[in-house]
Amino acid sequence: MARLKAETQDLHTAAERHPFQAAMAAGRVSREEYVRWLGQMLLVHRRLEARIREAMDAVPALRAVVRPFQFQEPYLLEDLALFGVRPEELTPTPAAAAILADLDRAAASRPLALLGFHYVLEGSNNGSRFIARSIRRALGLTPGRGDRFLDPYGESQRDNWAAFKRDMEAQRFSTGDIDFLVSAAREMFAAISRLSGDVAASPVAPA
Numbered sequence: 001m002a003r004l005k006a007e008t009q010d011l012h013t014a015a016e017r018h019p020f021q022a023a024m025a026a027g028r029v030s031r032e033e034y035v036r037w038l039g040q041m042l043l044v045h046r047r048l049e050a051r052i053r054e055a056m057d058a059v060p061a062l063r064a065v066v067r068p069f070q071f072q073e074p075y076l077l078e079d080l081a082l083f084g085v086r087p088e089e090l091t092p093t094p095a096a097a098a099i100l101a102d103l104d105r106a107a108a109s110r111p112l113a114l115l116g117f118h119y120v121l122e123g124s125n126n127g128s129r130f131i132a133r134s135i136r137r138a139l140g141l142t143p144g145r146g147d148r149f150l151d152p153y154g155e156s157q158r159d160n161w162a163a164f165k166r167d168m169e170a171q172r173f174s175t176g177d178i179d180f181l182v183s184a185a186r187e188m189f190a191a192i193s194r195l196s197g198d199v200a201a202s203p204v205a206p207a
């Protein structure tokens, strides 16, 4: 976990400073942009989580670390339903489509990559909990309604992250495995930054 954190720090800083992420953190996004973000994250999480489920039998580390409550699809579906978005109408932006293809490729070639991807998205809950406060204020959301994905664990965030780290540390990864996890995590960080760019750039959907 120390290597994952240290060796992705530059990309975390870049992701945090991405104009769209910074705007969300400052509560300067419109409802449309926020909902567009949720829609794209649903497409990403849905595919990642399906691939993780399929790979669990073959990859002991996935089985040992990934817990059902970490799957974000249900929280995203709940949020999107509240905003009246029908998931079947969502289409991936170019960056999201590239992520979906990467997930399929990774699952077929070396599914341990899925754990590196999952690390990035599970870890992002640490910052999202703070972003949720700004988004609630900016969009007038009642806690628990429309913000489940940003703050899925509430007061359990710290404990859940500590448990994730403990479970990762308990795995017997070779140095080569860790190199591979770091490179998968770096890929996901970069991909999420590109997706942030797509969401910020998309035209506002007609009412």
Ligand code: HEM
Residues within 6 Å of the ligand: 001, 004, 005, 012, 015, 016, 017, 021, 022, 025, 119, 120, 121, 122, 123, 124, 125, 126, 127, 128, 130, 131, 188, 189, 192, 193
């Ligand atoms: C404005 C945006 C963001 C803010 C303010 C933010 C803030 C934070 C904070 C405060 C932590 C906790 C550090 C700790 O307790 O050790 C954290 C951890 C983390 N964040 Fe972010 N974050 C942001 C965006 C993102 C994005 C977009 C991603 C993913 C693409 C991400 C992925 C992670 C990961 C993986 C960790 C865990 C690092 C580790 O301990 O291994 N963050 N973030």
